[in-house]
Amino acid sequence: SSELTQDPAVSVALGQTVRITCQGDSLRSYYASWYQQKPGQAPVLVIYGKNNRPSGIPDRFSGSSSGNTASLTITGAQAEDEADYYCNSRDRFGGGTKLTVL
Amino acid sequence: EVQLVQSGAEVKKPGESLKISCKGSGYSFTSYWIGWVRQMPGKGLEWMGIIYPGDSDTRYSPSFQGQVTISADKSISTAYLQWSSLKASDTAMYYCARQLRAGVVWDWFDPWGQGTLVTVSS
Numbered sequence: 001s002s003e004l005t006q007d008p009a010v011s012v013a014l015g016q017t018v019r020i021t022c023q024g025d026s027l028r029s030y031y032a033s034w035y036q037q038k039p040g041q042a043p044v045l046v047i048y049g050k051n052n053r054p055s056g057i058p059d060r061f062s063g064s065s066s067g068n069t070a071s072l073t074i075t076g077a078q079a080e081d082e083a084d085y086y087c088n089s090r091d092r093f094g095g096g097t098k099l100t101v102l
Numbered sequence: 103e104v105q106l107v108q109s110g111a112e113v114k115k116p117g118e119s120l121k122i123s124c125k126g127s128g129y130s131f132t133s134y135w136i137g138w139v140r141q142m143p144g145k146g147l148e149w150m151g152i153i154y155p156g157d158s159d160t161r162y163s164p165s166f167q168g169q170v171t172i173s174a175d176k177s178i179s180t181a182y183l184q185w186s187s188l189k190a191s192d193t194a195m196y197y198c199a200r201q202l203r204a205g206v207v208w209d210w211f212d213p214w215g216q217g218t219l220v221t222v223s224s
């Protein structure tokens with residue numbers, strides 16, 4: 001399947017909204033899932049499918065998709081959201097986006 | 103509680119063989135795919151392959167086909183990732199994760215194992 005492209009780094013002011021994007025041809029017909037990874041820890045699922053959050057994931061995390069782009073939005077970013085975020089579709093992961101909360 | 107517990111860290115020499123494990127609990131092990139994901143030091147996640155323990159159907163990423171072998175023993179709810187001849191470039195953290203699916207256009211990994219660090223050095 002095709003590559004998935006993510007911006008390497010994004011920053012957001014504390015309490016503001018940030019969107020992390022993932023682009024790839026497979027996203028036109030296949031949903032993305034999103035994972036949060038903090039240093040020294042295993043990845044954790046934060047969004048899957050159209051816009052589904054696993055139990056325990058705060059509702060400030062949401063997902064959307066349009067054409068070949070999937071997006072993860074954090075509304076009211078918190079300091080603990082600082083992490084690497086990866087999208088996944090079929091047999092690929094995006095390169096990851098390092099989110100810094102200022 | 104659904105849980106995947108991986109075997110401990112390994113230090114090996116180039117050319118040696120290795121098999122690491124991932125034991126599932128808290129769910130029907132034979133009913134869900136298990137995936138393996140590589141993370142090289144300071145790098146991103148790489149999809150290696152998946153196995154369906156119910157019938158051992160296995161799919162590999164082209165990048166890893168022929169380089170590793172994925173297997174499972176459903177009698178003990180354990181999946182494996184093995185190498186016949188390790189290289190220094192196999193040094194990485196390896197994660198297993200349960201893959202859930204909804205239809206044919208929707209899958210995701212949850213939960214993940216804690217990871218197994220494999221170090222290959224002479």
